[in-house]
Amino acid sequence: MSNENSPSVPPNTPQHPAVQIDGVGKSFAGTVALEPVWLKIRQGEFLTLLGPSGCGKTTLLNLIAGFLEADSGELFINKDLVTQVPPHQREIGIVFQNYALFPHMTVAQNVGYGLRTRRVSKEETAERVREALALVKLEDFADRKPNQLSGGQQQRVALARALVIRPKVLLLDEPFSALDRNLRTAMQVELKEIQTRLGLTTVFVTHDQSEALSMSDRIAVMSRGQIRQIGSPTDIYDRPQNQFVSTFVGDANLFTATLVERSETTARLTIGETALQLEPYQTDLPDPGPVTLFARPEQCRLTQAGQPGTIPATVALTVYQGSYAEVHLDCAAADNRVMQRVPANEAPSRGTTVGIALPTQGPAIYSLNGEAQ
Amino acid sequence: MKKSPLDHLLDWSGRILLTLILGFVLLPFIVVLIASFNDSAILSFPPKSWSLRWYANAIEYRDFGKGLVNSLKIAAIGATFAMIAGAGFAYVLNRYEFSLKTLLNSILMSPLIIPNFTIGLGLLILSTAASLPRSIWLVIGVHVIIVLPFVVRSVYVSLQNFERRYEQAAESLGAAPLRVLLTITLPLLVPGLVSGALFAVILSFNEFTASLFVVNQRTQTFPVAMYNYVREYADPTLAAVSVIYVIVVAALLLVVHKFFRLEKVLNVE
Structure with a gap:
């Protein structure tokens, strides 16, 4: 390696x-x-x-x-x-x-x-x-x-x-x-x-x-x-x-997804009901089928609930950290909670339904049983 | 917090119990201390008149002097041998893995199980069979066997607690194994070695049972000389000897404490 x-x-x-x-x-x-x-x-x-x-x-x-x-x-x-x-x-x-x-x-x-x-x-x-x-x-x-x-x-x-x-x-x-x-x-x-x-x-x-x-x-x-x-x-x-590297170094949001189709530069996949087309940085993508999608919190964005192309989630907890707040979200398409950082005064309250917008460039796709930590 | 009457009771009964136990431990010495100043030539108690003449007798009695010199010689030479062998064995046991390790450990610890008189008797039979002279070296041999397990244990415990990173740091700085041993390992093991040596000297000096089998008139140790004296005379000289002995050993421990801190040496920290 x-x-x-x-x-x-x-x-x-x-x-x-x-x-x-x-x-x-x-x-x-x-x-x-x-x-x-x-x-x-x-x-x-x-x-x-x-x-x-x-x-x-x-x-x-x-x-x-x-x-x-x-x-x-x-x-x-x-x-x-x-x-x-x-x-x-x-x-x-x-x-x-x-x-x-x-x-x-x-x-x-x-x-x-x-x-x-x-x-x-x-x-x-x-x-x-x-x-x-x-x-x-x-x-x-x-x-x-x-x-x-x-x-x-x-x-x-x-x-x-x-x-x-x-x-x-x-x-x-x-x-x-x-x-x-x-x-x-x-x-x-x-x-x-x-x-x-x-x-x-x-x-x-x-x-x-x-x-x-x-x-x-x-x-x-x-x-x-x-x-x-x-x-x-x-x-x-x-x-x-x-x-392993994605979760051990830095914070990682991981989603359970299905890879529908891949070409050299793009991948089409679905997360729950949401269909996405992404450009991952990897040179070798896994075979179509169930996969894990990875994105850093700072690459994702919180949006109004129901926006097209976003993944629905519910705010479970917000943690005040001074200059920012950590928003922990329950999301049907993620194994663990998804975490986002937002300015402290913009933190949505507990129970709010939101959407998570993924970047089109940057996220990585790992085969499903890559490994856990 | 306010104390209940029960707490007070427990408090006081605890103190009394501790005092009684300490009194019990010290009782023999206190009796002997008082008896040593008795003027009477028989060991009666309590004394009716007082004198220091048994101290004078103890110092003048020739067998005690000879026995003391023998005992010191035996303790010094025996402890030195036991230290060298014991530290070596402890190092081997701690640092190396080999198939007969358990066996070696058992053999080294066996003098703890075999009674001292058996060790004395065994070496007596052996020396007679081999027609060895009953010299002081025979006594030293017996003492080395008896004190060896204590030395091995003491050094072994220090090695177990030893931080190997010190040695690795020294190695990385270019020190060859012998240099690491001499400049790092040994200096840092000094408290353990002193503790081993102290045990060896005190045990050897006190040893009586095994010595009785292998000594003769010329090589008799201090405890054997005391035993021989008490078989002939029943005066308080031995009480005086005991008091001198306790004072000397206490002084020795104080000296050790001053240089090495006794808590560290005895591994009670």
């Missing part, structure tokens, strides 16, 4: 990929954690592995780091075959979810650890530790112990510790999930800035779709040990290739 030549990804200047994963797979005691995966990560790219827990994203990260041994396939870092190379020789920087700062060492000793293992001279170590701490704005904290730092400061130290060895690849394992919301956003911006400035190839593991959308050059959406789609954030959000 690796879609290497996504048109919307800016071409970097790589002669060779920073990381190349050729059919790497992993099982634990007979349970497949990761189906064989093919993936090339470009030099300087920020690639996110996004998926729910148990989807195999952390397994893939551990395989890149060398903490796990692959059952199959080969792994290359900068053209070097590293499948059998132990983690301490891979020159990879890692920031863990809980940071894993060494509690018995000071901040400076933590940051300098990777230089001492490389037998860098004392003077150079001191200089590079200073630089790394300056990069994360913690110059004044060199002599503190990790337990004297806040969560955000600990994370900066972990980042400095990983960066100071000038790694070939930086791996981030859900690094923001232990931070509170405001700090998280600030750290995301800061990390992205540092990453861009250093041009550092980064693999980021998260289950948080908004983190993935805001930080990544490319996102690989994973579920059940497979990459379900890989592409730029716009690809993933605007053109999800299957139902």
